[in-house]
Amino acid sequence: MLRYPGLLQDPAHNLMRKQMATGGFLIGLTLKDEAAGEGFINGCKMLQPATSFGGVHSSAERRARWGDAVQPGFVRLSVGIEPLETLWASLSDALGFV
Numbered sequence: 001m002l003r004y005p006g007l008l009q010d011p012a013h014n015l016m017r018k019q020m021a022t023g024g025f026l027i028g029l030t031l032k033d034e035a036a037g038e039g040f041i042n043g044c045k046m047l048q049p050a051t052s053f054g055g056v057h058s059s060a061e062r063r064a065r066w067g068d069a070v071q072p073g074f075v076r077l078s079v080g081i082e083p084l085e086t087l088w089a090s091l092s093d094a095l096g097f098v
Contacts, residue, residue, distance in 0.1 A: 003028035025080075026053070031073035037062040040075060044094035046087050053078035058087055 005016035006023020016023055031037045041049050041060045050059035051066070058080035064072045079087070 001030040003030075025078055027077040027079065029073075029075045029077060030071050031075060034062070034064065034072040037064075037073040037075045040094050044090050046082055046090035047077070047094070050078075056081045058082055 003012075004010055004023055004027045005012040005020075007013060010016075029037075029040070031040060041047055041062060044060070046058050048055075048057050048059045049061065051061050053059055053076075058078060060075050060077045062073075062075050063070045064074060077091075
């Protein structure tokens with residue numbers, strides 16, 4: 001499951017439109033389980049595992065590892081400044097879309 005408030009079908013879209021001009025740089029992905037979440041983060045060449053999203057590089061973390069009340073496969077992804085085509089190809093590859 002993909003969560004991004006910039007998408008019309010996202011439950012937070014109307015709130016995002018009231019508060020922001022765009023959906024921002026954070027994306028939520030719920031993959032099938034912990035192994036899928038960890039495999040995605042560690043298998044994507046363009047992602048850096050991180051708990052803080054303060055940098056310019058794309059990074060991701062699996063929140064359940066810190067005890068948050070989310071599904072084990074939930075991943076927060078912070079999009080950095082890498083070239084879009086390169087990042088998209090790397091993300092697609094890690095998710096098995098290619």
